[in-house]
Amino acid sequence: QVQLVESGGGLVQAGGSLRLSCAASGRSFSSYHVGWFRQAPGKEREFVSAISRGGDNTKYADSVKGRFTISRDNAKSTVYLQMNSLKPEDTAVYYCAGDRYLSVPATSSYLYDYWGQGTQVTVSS
Numbered sequence: 001q002v003q004l005v006e007s008g009g010g011l012v013q014a015g016g017s018l019r020l021s022c023a024a025s026g027r028s029f030s031s032y033h034v035g036w037f038r039q040a041p042g043k044e045r046e047f048v049s050a051i052s053r054g055g056d057n058t059k060y061a062d063s064v065k066g067r068f069t070i071s072r073d074n075a076k077s078t079v080y081l082q083m084n085s086l087k088p089e090d091t092a093v094y095y096c097a098g099d100r101y102l103s104v105p106a107t108s109s110y111l112y113d114y115w116g117q118g119t120q121v122t123v124s125s
Contacts (some may be wrong), residue, residue, distance in 0.1 A: 001026055002025070002029060002098050002122065004022055005025075006021065009121045011124065013124055014088055017086065018086065018121060019083070020081040021079070022080075029077040030054070030074040031073050032053060032099060033105035034097065035048075035094055035112055036049045037048065037095045039093050039118075041087070047062070047108070047109070050070070050106065051071070051079060051105060052105050059107060063089075064090075065114045067083065067085045068082065068087070070082075081094070088123045091113050091123050092120075093116045094120075097114060098114040
């Protein structure tokens with residue numbers, strides 16, 4: 001089992017950058033695919049990005065492609081989400097999630113078993 005803790009959220013102006021971190025505790029972090037999801041008020045949780053166990057397979061939502069970059073450091077049991085050129089529509093609570101059973105990282109939140117508590121990202125116009 002793995003425990004996930006997000007950090008790095010905050011308030012930023014449009015066009016700015018933030019880097020989110022997802023730190024894991026527990027065993028075998030390198031056995032988990034990790035996904036980032038976000039949820040804005042009144043909206044459903046949506047997929048943002050995901051990375052495979054070894055970091056060689058990454059996925060992005062069309063809305064963030066070219067602006068966000070996901071990476072991981074298994075030695076530090078941490079996954080990062082570098083967010084550049086932020087827009088007001090990126091405002092949401094961002095969650096990281098872990099899965100250890102699938103062969104590739106999933107884009108559906110229903111396929112992740114372990115979740116962090118979330119970190120708020122607010123982008124002002």
